[in-house]
Amino acid sequence: MIVKPGFMIVCHQFNEIQFMEEEMHGITDKPIILWLIAATAVSTISALKTGIHKHKSLDTWFLVTEQSTYVIGATAEGYIANLHWGNRLEKLDDLNATMTDTFFVQNPPPTYVTEELPVFGGLRFRDNVLMVEFPDGVRELNLLYSGKANITDNYLLDLDLRDGNRTDVLVTLHYEIDIENDIIRRSYTIRNGMDKRINVSKAFSAAWHLPTTLGSDEKREIMTLAGEWGSEAMVQSTELRPGVTHVIQSQRGFPSHVSYPYFAIRQVPSDVNPSTEVYFGALAWSGSWEITAHTSLFGTTRVVGGMHHQDFGWSLDPNESFTTPVFAAGFTNKGMPGARKLLPRHVRKYQKKNLATQKDDSVYHPVLYNSWEAMTFDISVDKQLELAEMAAPLGIELFVVDDGWFGARDNDSAGLGDWYVNKKKFPHGMKPLADRVHELGMKFGIWYEPEGVNPNSDLYREHPDWVFYYDARNQLVLNLALPEVQEYLFNSMSSFITDNDVDYIKWDMNRPWGEVSMHNYDRNPREAWTLSVRGFYNIIDKLKEAHPKLWIESCASGGGRMDIGILEKTDQVWTSDNTRPDARIMIQYGASLFLPPRAQYSWVTDSPWDANTNIPLSFRFHVSFMGGLGIGSKINEFTKEQTEEATAWVSLYKQIRPVIQNGDLDWLVQPSRLSELVAVSQTTSRDQSEAVVLGYRHNSPFSTPLNWVRLRNLDKSATYTIKVWGSDPHEAEEEYESTGALLMHRGIMLNSLNSAMFKSVVVWLQRK
Numbered sequence: 001m002i003v004k005p006g007f008m009i010v011c012h013q014f015n016e017i018q019f020m021e022e023e024m025h026g027i028t029d030k031p032i033i034l035w036l037i038a039a040t041a042v043s044t045i046s047a048l049k050t051g052i053h054k055h056k057s058l059d060t061w062f063l064v065t066e067q068s069t070y071v072i073g074a075t076a077e078g079y080i081a082n083l084h085w086g087n088r089l090e091k092l093d094d095l096n097a098t099m100t101d102t103f104f105v106q107n108p109p110p111t112y113v114t115e116e117l118p119v120f121g122g123l124r125f126r127d128n129v130l131m132v133e134f135p136d137g138v139r140e141l142n143l144l145y146s147g148k149a150n151i152t153d154n155y156l157l158d159l160d161l162r163d164g165n166r167t168d169v170l171v172t173l174h175y176e177i178d179i180e181n182d183i184i185r186r187s188y189t190i191r192n193g194m195d196k197r198i199n200v201s202k203a204f205s206a207a208w209h210l211p212t213t214l215g216s217d218e219k220r221e222i223m224t225l226a227g228e229w230g231s232e233a234m235v236q237s238t239e240l241r242p243g244v245t246h247v248i249q250s251q252r253g254f255p256s257h258v259s260y261p262y263f264a265i266r267q268v269p270s271d272v273n274p275s276t277e278v279y280f281g282a283l284a285w286s287g288s289w290e291i292t293a294h295t296s297l298f299g300t301t302r303v304v305g306g307m308h309h310q311d312f313g314w315s316l317d318p319n320e321s322f323t324t325p326v327f328a329a330g331f332t333n334k335g336m337p338g339a340r341k342l343l344p345r346h347v348r349k350y351q352k353k354n355l356a357t358q359k360d361d362s363v364y365h366p367v368l369y370n371s372w373e374a375m376t377f378d379i380s381v382d383k384q385l386e387l388a389e390m391a392a393p394l395g396i397e398l399f400v401v402d403d404g405w406f407g408a409r410d411n412d413s414a415g416l417g418d419w420y421v422n423k424k425k426f427p428h429g430m431k432p433l434a435d436r437v438h439e440l441g442m443k444f445g446i447w448y449e450p451e452g453v454n455p456n457s458d459l460y461r462e463h464p465d466w467v468f469y470y471d472a473r474n475q476l477v478l479n480l481a482l483p484e485v486q487e488y489l490f491n492s493m494s495s496f497i498t499d500n501d502v503d504y505i506k507w508d509m510n511r512p513w514g515e516v517s518m519h520n521y522d523r524n525p526r527e528a529w530t531l532s533v534r535g536f537y538n539i540i541d542k543l544k545e546a547h548p549k550l551w552i553e554s555c556a557s558g559g560g561r562m563d564i565g566i567l568e569k570t571d572q573v574w575t576s577d578n579t580r581p582d583a584r585i586m587i588q589y590g591a592s593l594f595l596p597p598r599a600q601y602s603w604v605t606d607s608p609w610d611a612n613t614n615i616p617l618s619f620r621f622h623v624s625f626m627g628g629l630g631i632g633s634k635i636n637e638f639t640k641e642q643t644e645e646a647t648a649w650v651s652l653y654k655q656i657r658p659v660i661q662n663g664d665l666d667w668l669v670q671p672s673r674l675s676e677l678v679a680v681s682q683t684t685s686r687d688q689s690e691a692v693v694l695g696y697r698h699n700s701p702f703s704t705p706l707n708w709v710r711l712r713n714l715d716k717s718a719t720y721t722i723k724v725w726g727s728d729p730h731e732a733e734e735e736y737e738s739t740g741a742l743l744m745h746r747g748i749m750l751n752s753l754n755s756a757m758f759k760s761v762v763v764w765l766q767r768k
């Protein structure tokens, strides 16, 4: 049977159709469109399948995910414009890009066209993405569709643009769709086809265009994450107003705590518009970055973003090319809970794709012990051995030695950079400790701060030219742009990992960059900003390649480097140095917008942050149950009761960990700095067979009982058994059954959260 694009197929069985479609993709690489009528089916199956399709006659491309469609097209002039981004379309509608010409006649096209890659040049006055400097002094581009497009495997699209007929600058736009998570990943490659060097002076990754709102009373809000060291990922919303540009950014060399490369723009429901549409996105770049959102009087919003333009520079010699980092963005009509599900799932999917250690969902992130908060620099082989002996019976699976094990490192003023074992503290090296830890059935981990160097170190004395010399916090930053620095770090770390059977490293970074430059360099010295991030990625990639079983945690004074780019290269992040549990709830709330639950680590500590609050151990555990679990307390000073309690909580955690680590984390009662003193989260397995609800009350000034809490995402018709633990890990304080519908529509009472401070519960639901 020969099937041609555009033919209508009448068929009786859905399976048969799917089979035929696959075959057809084999015979022709032209996109195939099926208008499908299932004769016996009750409903019509959507004709426009997921994937990337080109319109049969127009230069229009449809990027179709499960729930959304993103359409781009070339105008008659050759501009590549966005024509639709939002709910899923049903067929290959005749979306003719030329029609955008009639939109607003006062200005010529480049001023208002929703260009996918608005450059600096011509009458383009809104936020642009790319700027180039030519040897003759010209700094303008006019990128137009070249007529060449390439769809690969139904989920990748490349579109070639040329600089009109003026210069031989070529740009290829890259699109990759994550069909099940409604996310589009964008980047592009710019190539110098001329015989002279050119300079790229701005290279953001993409422009995103949100459609117009309806009336002037319609409101949208942009949700962003702000922070500082110790108070990461604080959620905030600001109303978008016409004529105003919102800017979020980091100029520190790394993503930083101050703002996160994430945005969500949501419709504020009104009397006439109940919409819960949300557009959201995040940058996969672990350096300085910038995202801006500009809103017009028509209610359209343009979001652009990428590597920060301040002091950015990149030289392109003839035939050289430069590819930007990925800017991923998605659409959902399911409100913020929808956005909170899709982006973490997307990140998880790319972790699985890229990391040997993350391929298997049934390999869980280990329960770890780290003595930093208990011991700081005061470590030695004997003390660590003593802790290891105590950690194993608690159920700890990974034992981590933190700062202080190397060089002349007795405090933070010396030794950083000297990655060999301190013989005073570990006279026979690290191997005896690593061996004992392994014998005890635990994995062995170690702390590094590879990018840092103390002026008082052998490394700096030997290689004063390896740093960005700006002395603050007793430390300098190594210039990872230099291949010899990459080589030194890779070799010293890799051989240490091999020699000591290291299973895990905590990669810390504690200094924003200053005096970033390349010296005696015949290209643009501003390349240092980008080259050092690439150097950092290169070391991590090489370590992962040389040690496929090695786990890496990304830490930068807590959660300063947890962009979605580093999450494609490392296993997990350290969300914050602040381990005070009531603060941590707020931090985890913000971070859950983009982090897969398993990647977000949280420790139970007796940290000085909350010395006077008397927060019970149960509350500390329950907060740390939300993702990967760690312990950082002085377990050598635990009473017998505390040891028993901790052991029982670790054991309960291991039972619920499959749901916690592989499920979707949602919030039923949102934590707030100001009003509510209660927060409730729910993590649900993807097949709805299990869920874990964690409820917290951090204060209780009023005698009114807590309201019913309605659960979500359960199987309505199923019956669930429900077990509730309060402060006693040994015994569930409640156990009952209820249907999914009742749990969702009426809710549950969390009685034990009433009446006292720092009460918390763990509720485990299992489908019968």
Ligand SMILES: *[C@@H]1O[C@H](CO)[C@@H](O)[C@H](O)[C@H]1NC(C)=O
Residues within 6 Å of the ligand: 057, 058, 096, 097, 098, 099
């Ligand atoms: C697209 O629209 C323009 C302007 O209306 C029209 O001239 C052109 O023929 C259309 N192209 C197609 C293929 O329909």
Ligand SMILES: *[C@@H]1O[C@H](CO)[C@@H](O)[C@H](O)[C@H]1NC(C)=O
Residues within 6 Å of the ligand: 133, 134, 135, 136, 197, 198, 199, 315, 523, 524, 525
């Ligand atoms: C590119 O940048 C380098 C270094 O800043 C400079 O020497 C050169 O003149 C620039 N070239 C162009 C074409 O702007």
Ligand SMILES: *[C@@H]1O[C@H](CO)[C@@H](O)[C@H](O)[C@H]1NC(C)=O
Residues within 6 Å of the ligand: 150, 151, 152, 156, 158
């Ligand atoms: C299309 O893209 C794929 C994947 O990027 C590439 O392998 C292939 O060579 C490209 N084809 C053309 C004709 O450019």
Ligand SMILES: *[C@@H]1O[C@H](CO)[C@@H](O)[C@H](O)[C@H]1NC(C)=O
Residues within 6 Å of the ligand: 078, 144, 164, 165
């Ligand atoms: C480029 O030059 C060709 C041939 O002169 C012409 O047909 C085409 O319209 C020009 N394209 C642009 C974008 O100026």
Ligand SMILES: *[C@@H]1O[C@H](CO)[C@@H](O)[C@H](O)[C@H]1NC(C)=O
Residues within 6 Å of the ligand: 195, 318, 319
């Ligand atoms: C650029 O690449 C083209 C095609 O491969 C080649 O003919 C040309 O010599 C190259 N130019 C330079 C300056 O390397």
Ligand SMILES: *[C@@H]1O[C@H](CO)[C@@H](O)[C@H](O)[C@H]1NC(C)=O
Residues within 6 Å of the ligand: 408, 409, 410, 411, 412, 413, 414
């Ligand atoms: C830090 O450690 C170094 C090396 O052991 C030592 O010389 C110095 O006195 C220490 N500084 C402080 C403030 O303890």
